[in-house]
Amino acid sequence: MQPVLRTLSLGWGVQSWTLAAMVALGELPPIDYAIHADTTWEHQATYEHAAKWTSWLEEHGVRVITVRGKRTEVIASWANSISVMIPAFTVDRLSQSHGQIKRQCTHDWKIMPIRRFLRERLQEMGVRALPGAVESLMGISLDEFTRMRSSDVLYVVNSYPLVDARVTRPDCSTWLEGHGLPVPPKSSCVFCPYHKIASWKELKRAGGSDWETAVEVDVTIRDRRPNAQIFVHPARLPLPQAIKIPEDHGARQMSLEDLWRNDAPCDGGFCFV
Numbered sequence: 001m002q003p004v005l006r007t008l009s010l011g012w013g014v015q016s017w018t019l020a021a022m023v024a025l026g027e028l029p030p031i032d033y034a035i036h037a038d039t040t041w042e043h044q045a046t047y048e049h050a051a052k053w054t055s056w057l058e059e060h061g062v063r064v065i066t067v068r069g070k071r072t073e074v075i076a077s078w079a080n081s082i083s084v085m086i087p088a089f090t091v092d093r094l095s096q097s098h099g100q101i102k103r104q105c106t107h108d109w110k111i112m113p114i115r116r117f118l119r120e121r122l123q124e125m126g127v128r129a130l131p132g133a134v135e136s137l138m139g140i141s142l143d144e145f146t147r148m149r150s151s152d153v154l155y156v157v158n159s160y161p162l163v164d165a166r167v168t169r170p171d172c173s174t175w176l177e178g179h180g181l182p183v184p185p186k187s188s189c190v191f192c193p194y195h196k197i198a199s200w201k202e203l204k205r206a207g208g209s210d211w212e213t214a215v216e217v218d219v220t221i222r223d224r225r226p227n228a229q230i231f232v233h234p235a236r237l238p239l240p241q242a243i244k245i246p247e248d249h250g251a252r253q254m255s256l257e258d259l260w261r262n263d264a265p266c267d268g269g270f271c272f273v
Contacts, residue, residue, distance in 0.1 A: 003135040003157065004127050009114065010034040010064065012042075012050045013187030015162060016139030018172040021181055024060035028161060031137065034064045035117060037110040040072045041189040043210050049184045067113035074191075074217050075224055076108075084221050085109075087193050090228040091236050098236065099228070105189070118156065129155035137161055143168045191217040191232050200233065200243045215239050 008023065008031050010016045022028040034057065036050065054064045076083045087103035114136075122129050131154040140147050141162040151158050162172070173183045188195070190203065191214040203211050218232045218239040233242035 001130055001132045003132060004125065005033070005118065005121065005134045006031045006137070007118070007134060008034040008062075008137040009139065010036045011139060011187040012036060012046050012184060013139065014169055014172050014176075014184060015141050015144075016187075017049075017053075017181075017184050018167075018176060019137055019139050019161060020057055020062055021176065021179065022161075024057050024062045025179065028137075030061065032063070033117075033121075034062050035114050036064065036066045037113050038066050038068050039105070039109040039189055040068065041074075041191065041213070042187060043185060043190055044208070045185045046187050049182065053182075065117065067117050069109045069113050072109055075221060076104075082224055084224055084230060086189075086191065086221075086232070088221055088230045088232050089193060089234050089236050090225070090230050092228050094227070100193075101230070115153065115156070122155075131155060132157050135159055141169045141172060142166050190214045193232050193234070201245050204240075204243045205245055205247060 006029070008016065008019055010020055019028065020034050023031055023034075057064055074085055076085055083104065084101050085104045085108065086101070087105075088101050090099040090101060091097075092099070118134055119129060122133060127133060133155045134157065136151070136156050136158050138148075138158050138160055139162065140160055145160075145163050148160055148163065149158065167175075176183050186199070188199075190210045195203070203214060214232065221230045221232070222238075224230060229236075231237065231239075231242070233239055235242040
């Protein structure tokens with residue numbers, strides 16, 4: 001069937017913001033909703049970008065909806081159990097073997113709130129959730145094509161306009177700049193265990209509430225399992241110790257000129273995407 005709803009999963013990162021702006025400027029067909037699933041743990045810069053540009057999208061015909069999970073705690077408590085929701089890293093207290101907790105945050109904080117909104121909207125429209133009832137535009141670019149997934153529910157069909165158009169993340173930045181629009185920071189939870197080295201260092205270097213929240217979460221989850229210690233960083237050390245930056249020893253960060261003069265390599269070989 002033809003979709004009765006066309007939506008965009010709006011994370012406010014580079015790719016989804018580009019898609020939203022393309023719709024707003026008429027370069028992509030209209031959508032019914034741009035849906036932002038707010039984990040409540042995003043970087044402050046992401047929230048500031050969203051606060052500034054939501055009204056611009058809506059003035060250009062893109063209706064922005066923010067949804068949240070019923071529970072967004074990092075540590076979820078039930079009657080007989082406590083669960084750490086993020087894919088944190090573990091060290092067994094006896095064997096010292098390493099493990100990793102199953103990721104639940106994406107499902108509970110992003111997927112389910114969006115699905116709940118879609119089902120409620122279809123019900124309000126008097127439309128059954130039949131296969132293909134909803135088309136969901138996903139902000140994944142060509143260089144991230146391995147992240148493409150089919151929806152696990154039949155009534156939602158995921159589509160990937162950037163991949164179809166062979167647009168990469170750098171292409172998105174170029175497009176935004178060419179249209180006088182800002183290139184936002186990467187969208188992610190401040191304590192995400194999947195941060196790359198460069199992102200962790202930048203978070204520590206910037207300091208402020210984002211870094212403080214990441215450190216607090218790392219401490220809070222440490223002893224939530226009786227037989228293991230839990231860490232947000234793969235080094236399995238407390239976050240301030242796991243991340244080393246020159247400023248820890250009173251040194252300044254190298255400038256771009258320093259990098260050029262010293263031919264210093266980047267941490268990961270490519271920018272954090």
